[in-house]
Amino acid sequence: MISIQSVSHQYPGGKQISFRDWQINDGDQWLLLGASGSGKTTLLHILTGILQPSKGEVLMKDTSIYSLTGRALDQFRGRHIGIIFQRPHLIKSLTIAENLSLAQTFAGLAKDDRRIEEVLTALGIADKIHAYPHALSQGQLQRVSIARAVINKPTLLIADEPTSSLDDHNAMAVLKLLMEQSGANQATLVVATHDKRVKDAFTNTYELI
Amino acid sequence: MSPIRISWKSLWSKPLSSALNIMLIAFGTGILTILILASSQIAGKLDNNSKDIDLVVGAKGSPLQLILSSIYYIDFPTGNIPLKEAKELMRSPFVKRAVPLALGDNYNGSRIVGTDTNFVALYKLNLAEGKFWNNDFETTIGSSVAESQQLKVGDKFYGAHGLSSSSDVHKSHQYTVTGIIAPQGNVADNLILTNVASVWKMHDEHEEHDDAQADQHEHSTAEHTDHDHAKHEGHHHADHKPETDDDKELTSILIQYRSPMSVAIFPRMVNETTNMQSASPAQESTRLFSLIGVGVDTLQWFAILIMLIAAVSVFVNLYNSLKERQYDLAVMRILGASRGKLFVIVIAEGIILTLAGTVVGLALGHFALQLIGSYQESSQAKLTGFLFLNEEIYLFVAGLAIGIFAAIIPAIQAYRSDISRILSKN
Numbered sequence: 090m091i092s093i094q095s096v097s098h099q100y101p102g103g104k105q106i107s108f109r110d111w112q113i114n115d116g117d118q119w120l121l122l123g124a125s126g127s128g129k130t131t132l133l134h135i136l137t138g139i140l141q142p143s144k145g146e147v148l149m150k151d152t153s154i155y156s157l158t159g160r161a162l163d164q165f166r167g168r169h170i171g172i173i174f175q176r177p178h179l180i181k182s183l184t185i186a187e188n189l190s191l192a193q194t195f196a197g198l199a200k201d202d203r204r205i206e207e208v209l210t211a212l213g214i215a216d217k218i219h220a221y222p223h224a225l226s227q228g229q230l231q232r233v234s235i236a237r238a239v240i241n242k243p244t245l246l247i248a249d250e251p252t253s254s255l256d257d258h259n260a261m262a263v264l265k266l267l268m269e270q271s272g273a274n275q276a277t278l279v280v281a282t283h284d285k286r287v288k289d290a291f292t293n294t295y296e297l298i
Numbered sequence: 299m300s301p302i303r304i305s306w307k308s309l310w311s312k313p314l315s316s317a318l319n320i321m322l323i324a325f326g327t328g329i330l331t332i333l334i335l336a337s338s339q340i341a342g343k344l345d346n347n348s349k350d351i352d353l354v355v356g357a358k359g360s361p362l363q364l365i366l367s368s369i370y371y372i373d374f375p376t377g378n379i380p381l382k383e384a385k386e387l388m389r390s391p392f393v394k395r396a397v398p399l400a401l402g403d404n405y406n407g408s409r410i411v412g413t414d415t416n417f418v419a420l421y422k423l424n425l426a427e428g429k430f431w432n433n434d435f436e437t438t439i440g441s442s443v444a445e446s447q448q449l450k451v452g453d454k455f456y457g458a459h460g461l462s463s464s465s466d467v468h469k470s471h472q473y474t475v476t477g478i479i480a481p482q483g484n485v486a487d488n489l490i491l492t493n494v495a496s497v498w499k500m501h502d503e504h505e506e507h508d509d510a511q512a513d514q515h516e517h518s519t520a521e522h523t524d525h526d527h528a529k530h531e532g533h534h535h536a537d538h539k540p541e542t543d544d545d546k547e548l549t550s551i552l553i554q555y556r557s558p559m560s561v562a563i564f565p566r567m568v569n570e571t572t573n574m575q576s577a578s579p580a581q582e583s584t585r586l587f588s589l590i591g592v593g594v595d596t597l598q599w600f601a602i603l604i605m606l607i608a609a610v611s612v613f614v615n616l617y618n619s620l621k622e623r624q625y626d627l628a629v630m631r632i633l634g635a636s637r638g639k640l641f642v643i644v645i646a647e648g649i650i651l652t653l654a655g656t657v658v659g660l661a662l663g664h665f666a667l668q669l670i671g672s673y674q675e676s677s678q679a680k681l682t683g684f685l686f687l688n689e690e691i692y693l694f695v696a697g698l699a700i701g702i703f704a705a706i707i708p709a710i711q712a713y714r715s716d717i718s719r720i721l722s723k724n
Binding site for chain 2: 131163166187190197
């Protein structure tokens with residue numbers, strides 16, 4: 090179970106934003122909806138553990154994540170949270186397999202080649218395992234970034250605007266992959282977007298005004 | 299995947315700029331390596347050749363020239379000294395050992411040195427085969443001479459007048475090789491040793507020969523004795539007739555002092571009371587080195603400048619790539635990498651670059667010196683790349699320091715980067 094309690098954030102300019110409490114049960118699939126500038130990215134960063142809120146608490150697996158410091162928080166994030174960005178952001182100097190094993194070792198887990206193969210196979214890109222990112226198409230890269238996010242079987246899978254730059258067909262395909270993968274890896278899914286096209290796929294919506 | 303491996307792969311993804319940085323460092327390190335190796339070898343050779351010689355006495359002129367010609371056999375002698383005065387000095391109570399030298403001839407560039415057994419004792423020479431010279435026109439040759447001139451015990455050859463050219467050959471007498479000296483690692487390897495009388499006789503005959511042919515050949519070198527005497531004395535053995543000392547000459551004498559006290563008295567005595575000059579190998583070597591030293595210093599600063607430029611280049615390279623890679627690094631943080639790991643990744647890139655450059659530079663320096671050595675003609679000053687010195691560890695440490703110095707600011711930036719801000723700039 091993941092919950093945020095009386096969280097508010099103060100921007101450097103002095104503007105303050107408060108978020109209503111939010112409780113996410115294990116295995117839920119949520120849509121985080123909000124126009125740009127509504128604090129969507131801020132909330133995602135707070136949820137991810139990279140932006141300490143000025144007030145309030147974020148609980149994940151009974152851990153108040155901001156009570157962790159430094160390395161402990163970094164490892165917790167690597168171990169329990171998977172993030173998919175709008176763009177893939179793979180490390181260009183490393184192969185696909187290396188990019189994935191990076192996610193394993195940074196999280197403090199052992200390198201597991203079988204798991205890497207399993208995830209890539211599930212996403213239909215097992216043949217690219219030793220390729221470098223520049224040799225892959227945009228769609229393939231997006232799949233690799235999903236593979237990287239689920240490689241450690243995270244508690245929480247967060248996707249930040251995964252569909253906004255895609256056409257209808259591809260947007261639906263990516264959404265389907267995300268839902269499949271979060272289900273297959275028993276992860277809670279939060280998709281943050283301002284893309285109304287994906288609205289119907291979710292029953293749970295947290296809307297920022 | 300270890301941070302070092304990430305750095306390594308990151309460098310490989312930009313081969314051109316990495317190669318440029320490595321080349322810059324390697325160039326600077328290479329020059330410094332050559333300087334360190336060469337100057338230590340030259341200093342070592344200078345010391346090795348002059349280590350037991352306290353003073354050289356010869357004809358007036360440049361003291362440096364006297365040292366160069368009598369100890370290193372690389373310059374022309376300053377002139378000759380009368381045997382009579384030389385003998386007086388050699389018998390002086392200040393002198394423990396005195397080695398007479400009579401120069402003036404060569405065989406295909408190898409100098410023929412007329413001397414006595416004191417030379418053998420002074421340089422502690424050992425024979426590889428045969429025996430030391432005993433009679434006139436017998437020679438004992440250095441190992442390099444034997445090798446380069448392909449001479450064996452029992453071979454005969456003609457000496458030529460002068461120190462390097464073989465145009466004016468003394469056809470009247472033939473030298474015989476009676477022994478070959480084991481390699482000594484000093485000048486003795488490059489010399490042909492014989493007795494002083496052989497050198498005198500060679501020239502006596504030469505003079506007579508010239509006279510008989512009414513040759514106008516101008517002899518400016520002073521080792522020739524006076525014509526009239528030469529004719530008169532020509533067929534006598536000089537060492538059998540000590541009363542003819544008046545007419546004989548030597549090139550120089552190498553002197554070992556009996557006690558340290560001699561240093562204060564003996565050189566002044568030579569310079570003030572005789573028509574000869576004395577020169578101290580230690581002083582002249584120092585003077586010579588201080589002359590070369592200016593060039594070495596300049597090169598050294600040049601190399602250090604290159605290293606500094608390399609450091610700046612590594613810094614700029616890392617700093618710029620950090621801007622491109624800030625997103626990569628932020629993603630690594632998201633994946634669970636700590637700030638410390640990013641710091642290590644960036645600083646390791648700098649260190650890998652400079653250490654690779656240092657290793658390449660050291661290898662290049664050794665290789666270049668070996669190459670220089672193989673093109674050197676004079677084998678006595680031959681340099682080798684197969685020498686490894688402790689000072690090279692300092693170069694290694696310097697490489698490491700430059701890497702840290704160049705990478706520390708980018709590494710701190712990577713450490714401090716605010717990933718939330720970087721990611722929201724998307």
